[in-house]
Amino acid sequence: MKDTDVSRWPAFVRNDKGGRVTARPPQSGQPLSVLIDRRSLMISAAAVGLTGANGFVRAAAGDGDPPPFAFEEVDAFATAHDRLPAGYTRQVVIRWGDPLFVETPAFDVAAQTPDKARRQFGYNNDYTAFLPLPFGSGRSDHGLLAINHEYPLPQLMFPGLNADGAAEAISREQVDICMASCGLSILEVSKRDGEWKVDTASGHNRRITAETPMRISGPAAGHQKLRTHADPNGTRVLGTHDNCNGGLTPWGTILTCEEGSADFFAGRLDRHPDRAHMERNHYESTPYGRYGWARFHDRFNFDLEPNEPNRFEWVVEIDPFDPGASPVKRTALGRFAHEGAHCALAADGRVVVYLGDDWEYEYCYRFVSDRPVNPTDRAANRDLLDHGTLSVARFDADGTVAWLPLIWNHGRLTVENGFTSQADVALYTRRAADLMNATPMDSPEGFEPDPVTGHVFIALTGNEDRKVDEVNPANPRPANKHGHILEMMPPTVNGKPDHGADRFDWRVLLLCGDPANPADRATFHPATSKNGWFVEPDNIGFDPAGRLWVCSDGPGPRNLDGLWALHVTGPDRGRPHLFYVPPLQAESCSPAFTPDGTTMFLSIQHPGERAMNLSAVVTGWPDFVAGTPPRPAVIAIQRMDEGAI
Numbered sequence: 001m002k003d004t005d006v007s008r009w010p011a012f013v014r015n016d017k018g019g020r021v022t023a024r025p026p027q028s029g030q031p032l033s034v035l036i037d038r039r040s041l042m043i044s045a046a047a048v049g050l051t052g053a054n055g056f057v058r059a060a061a062g063d064g065d066p067p068p069f070a071f072e073e074v075d076a077f078a079t080a081h082d083r084l085p086a087g088y089t090r091q092v093v094i095r096w097g098d099p100l101f102v103e104t105p106a107f108d109v110a111a112q113t114p115d116k117a118r119r120q121f122g123y124n125n126d127y128t129a130f131l132p133l134p135f136g137s138g139r140s141d142h143g144l145l146a147i148n149h150e151y152p153l154p155q156l157m158f159p160g161l162n163a164d165g166a167a168e169a170i171s172r173e174q175v176d177i178c179m180a181s182c183g184l185s186i187l188e189v190s191k192r193d194g195e196w197k198v199d200t201a202s203g204h205n206r207r208i209t210a211e212t213p214m215r216i217s218g219p220a221a222g223h224q225k226l227r228t229h230a231d232p233n234g235t236r237v238l239g240t241h242d243n244c245n246g247g248l249t250p251w252g253t254i255l256t257c258e259e260g261s262a263d264f265f266a267g268r269l270d271r272h273p274d275r276a277h278m279e280r281n282h283y284e285s286t287p288y289g290r291y292g293w294a295r296f297h298d299r300f301n302f303d304l305e306p307n308e309p310n311r312f313e314w315v316v317e318i319d320p321f322d323p324g325a326s327p328v329k330r331t332a333l334g335r336f337a338h339e340g341a342h343c344a345l346a347a348d349g350r351v352v353v354y355l356g357d358d359w360e361y362e363y364c365y366r367f368v369s370d371r372p373v374n375p376t377d378r379a380a381n382r383d384l385l386d387h388g389t390l391s392v393a394r395f396d397a398d399g400t401v402a403w404l405p406l407i408w409n410h411g412r413l414t415v416e417n418g419f420t421s422q423a424d425v426a427l428y429t430r431r432a433a434d435l436m437n438a439t440p441m442d443s444p445e446g447f448e449p450d451p452v453t454g455h456v457f458i459a460l461t462g463n464e465d466r467k468v469d470e471v472n473p474a475n476p477r478p479a480n481k482h483g484h485i486l487e488m489m490p491p492t493v494n495g496k497p498d499h500g501a502d503r504f505d506w507r508v509l510l511l512c513g514d515p516a517n518p519a520d521r522a523t524f525h526p527a528t529s530k531n532g533w534f535v536e537p538d539n540i541g542f543d544p545a546g547r548l549w550v551c552s553d554g555p556g557p558r559n560l561d562g563l564w565a566l567h568v569t570g571p572d573r574g575r576p577h578l579f580y581v582p583p584l585q586a587e588s589c590s591p592a593f594t595p596d597g598t599t600m601f602l603s604i605q606h607p608g609e610r611a612m613n614l615s616a617v618v619t620g621w622p623d624f625v626a627g628t629p630p631r632p633a634v635i636a637i638q639r640m641d642e643g644a645i
């Protein structure tokens, strides 16, 4: 396995097939300040556009509340087709199976092979980021899309396979196709005549799969519990999977989040040498795992390779501008069901990464780097995420949140409690957080700073198990099946939010549910329409004007998933508007905006997912061609008048 020295930022790099390509990574010395909104010390792809001439500049500069939403809500019902408000269009940018390279064969569901899948857009696209090209240019018509592929659905990928018994029936070749369909895609796109096109000849295009070699760095690298037969040093691992949401760093790398690997492994817990640790991370005894990978790949059988699970459930950093660079698992950011990794800055310029652990009763975390971001030398930030402090949140009844540092030999993280090093703290993150008495949450998902105010919003999808005597101020409803959204307010330094402060204020933005059902105790704005309310908030994303967009997770009582636009300031605070409904049994994920706010990229996952097999699907989205399965896809939404969304 050859590692790439990313410090050299070569002007020419090789693509996966050895051909010479002309992708040119950003050079040292190129200012990064365009990525950082100076007022709020916030970082986002959208912030790249704040220097451009567009309608959002004024709002982002602080002249009052964000502009109102200028669309008529769609009605809250789902069909085989997706639906948008009048005056908007959407196009499919790329679907599962579409070629990423010039020589990739056309998609044919009946003739897939692992080799083809490695050169195609993967399955179940989730996290989606747009990075303008050239790097830092703020362009809204040319860039890279970086997109996660979370998990396979073999029963909808292979004709003849049934959901029941798929793990037993799946073939070796089908498993390898699934492994090649997980991970990420990076692709170059540009807009011509209003239409987004993928450039299959681009040297930036890349697939990262469940078998791509990558490096492990930070405190847990080399830990005895990360060593395996294939990797006796515990520093190299094959692949990433269960990539849910993610984030962008100020230096233009992607953070992709491994949301939990238990489904991918098989084995018997009663034989495992570290059983309590496995159970704390929600592993169960299973003969094949959900996807059958362990039947053909011993490393996914934890009876045979007990430490392999410890090499997943990390945050992985990838440089999309260097297709030859090895992805790196950054263990300083802890090991748990990583939902996302959203960056901001401390007042002194250190990078802050907000991290949710998407599981009932799990925690909210924050990483703060030791060193500040170097805004003029990209290479100087190469290993910034290996050194810093991971903290966990305790939400107090007085309306403040304390960030409790997880530092070895501090507090209860001592040898007496089983922690012999910072490497142990990184590996056993959840147990460390338990000992620090952090606040158990209702499944933290989206965790995003507002680019205008710096307030940090946390979407929690819910926790039906929470008992009456387990409620706390930040998770105030027992049997919380509809979820809620919290808001954290960092203190300000010289008028700017300090995301590195030890203590923030917090409050509830809204409790979700049906406003017409008093038992739900929902707290939407009283003017919320019958279409406007939602449940199970999952991905959240700000547009460049500081307006929040919320994707739901799961169909809820109205049997629809959707994307709502939500004001978080001003007189309409807490009033959502339904903007988009994906096709039946699909989920819209991860809205990502061009810097000028005129295009929203949106991932549409698992259309028709509840079918037992391909003969029983309720939608053929987006192709609706006989013999072609429903296909997860990324769409681009634009206004017909070409204005901001």
Ligand code: FEO
Pocket: 150, 244, 245, 259, 339, 358, 445
């Ligand atoms: Fe993959 Fe927490 O959603």
Ligand code: CA
Pocket: 244, 245, 339, 445, 538, 539, 553
């Ligand atoms: Ca999610």
Ligand code: CA
Pocket: 538, 539, 552, 553, 587, 588, 589
């Ligand atoms: Ca989701």
